[in-house]
Amino acid sequence: MPTIALRPATRTDVPEILAFVRELAEYEKLAHEAVATEAGMTEQLFGERPAAEVVIAEVDGQPAGFALFFHNFSTFLGQRGLYLEDLFVRPQYRGLGLGEKLMVHLAKLAVERGCGRFEWSVLDWNEPAIRFYRRLGAVGLDEWTVQRVSGQALRDLASGEVGGGLR
Template identity: 40%
Template sequence: MTENIAIRLARPGDEGEVLRLIKALAVYERCPDAVAATAESLRATLFGPAPQVFAFLAGPEAAPVGLALWFQTYSTWTGRPSLYLEDLFVDDSARGQGVARALLRRLAQEALARDCARIDWAVLDWNTEAMAFYRRIGARAQSGWQPWRIEGAALSALAAG
């Protein structure tokens, strides 16, 4: 089934569809009001003069049903770049049809084309359905490392010294 799913790199003009899918992901992840991104901010980060963030869209040209948003990182241990999958989302209407697998296959192809050693991502601890899917494709949870973050007032305070 995944061979028939169209996957393409997002391009200028796709900002609205990317934002729609990001908002749907936020609803799925139980944080419907968390999205601060706008079509304008997505245009700047995805399609500006030196984009550092990229997105693959799956499904029909006019109304994509899947999104893989990613960027390149680096592993000092492997001495090679890595890809970080920030978001993977498939609309309810298209789940179970191979869309997520097709997006991850395209991301794996991109990783190999860029000589990346790996693809990394995070999964919410309650999302057992996603974890089961990731295990089925051969991924494994990491242990020993905890995700950490600094943002908002703490980030500003750190920058200010």
């Protein structure tokens, strides 16, 4: 029986975190979007104002999976929430319950931290992940769609240079 352990990531884990991110991006057919750097990730995770946290899952001392998460806020609840940005288990470690252990760990953190929600997004074609999340009790929010502004569109919006200018 393999030994499974979950632990908070440290600064020295950044190269492994980036490896997980790239493997996840490859799986999601989004490798071209995975442009994070070691320096940037180190600053964002372990700098003066960390933007997110990471939990590493290990099997017999080897990095096998990770979850990257951060807090958001619900004005309707008047409470912060926990948002899961990435969950990934390497293929050779799937079937050992690592994904569920990571999700249970994050749910416990959310409850301990007084969060009113634990939420995440999943690609609509990722049926195995959707089945997994439904098994854990997750409910899809079909009436909501994700909106995003990034790259040049973000810079244009920040400067007011969109749709003929903002009023």
